[in-house]
Amino acid sequence: MNTPIEQKYNKWIILLSIAIPVAVAVLFFVKIPNAQPLHFLPPIYATINGITAILLVTAVLAIKSGKIQLHQNLMKLAIVCSLLFLLMYIAYHMTTPSTKFGGEGTIKYVYYFILLTHILLSIATIPFVLVTYVRALAQRFDKHKKIAKITFPLWLYVAVTGVVVYLMIAPYYTLS
Template sequence: MENIMNSNEAEKKYNKWIVLLSVAIPVVVALLFGVKLKDLGYDVEPLTFLPPIYAGINALTAVVLVVAVMAVRRGKQKLHENLMKFAISLSVLFLGMYVAYHMTADSTKFGDTNHDMVLSAAEEVTIGAMRYVYLFILLTHIALSVVIIPFVLITYVRAITNSFERHKKLARVTYPMWLYVAVTGVIVYLMISPYYAN
């Protein structure tokens, strides 16, 4: 009983940070997403090499998550812990690259084959229903990438405060959401990449 109380007290110390980060990260990303360095007078080349790198980071994150779950199911807690720390680091790295790309490059429209930033009627006909498939995957990816932040942080805090039963219970929800975000990040890249301007 005393251990449970100590775990709960330890968790409470992290709660304000979890709330702060869960709000601050999406707000800062949204604000920075709207900032274009060239509009601020900086002469920077678009970082067009970043999308395949951060898509690769998403793919690696998905693999790390799967291997981490396999490790803990086999009783390899230390390996699981290290892999989860690596997955969090990969997610932070992805976020930095994603923001850097969007601060230096114009957004790409799905189906915009002539790269004029306008989806013409002819282009809409060409892509047809795939646009709706793309938008569904993109919007669910974005929504869950915001929702997943507190889930990852709370799940992690429960582990480091030795509240393992509560950690496992929440991880059953966190893991599939995080895996979905990682995998759909790759899918979104593969779907939009043909429309990047060269």
């Protein structure tokens, strides 16, 4: 049975888990007319993905060594980083033409495999992160720990592959 805190946030978890991917998909195709292209954003949001990965690993190490407050702070910061990434990603794609990957042969298939799994798992990670966070808020630490064992590797994969995707496509960005 869910606690009142979990019941309070369940509707938000469902709403955000649907609304965020739908909004990103829709906004990906919306271009702001005459907008100045934001070419400088990809290395910034790739760096934020890297920072998120470091925060996640550090947060796990903190909780394993009993540093609960540090763990909580690092996890909140990881969520903030993910939100900043999302906002910059949307802003970039609303103002800047998409970049096509220019690699050929096997590397092209590797790139698209990483990109596809990154995108799909980023969508799947949203409800996991939210549920994991709410279970901590509700002080349901047994359930928090159980779902965190799933959330952590998913979120870490998304953060790391975000950096990998950027590094693989960066040579093909244009400044025109």
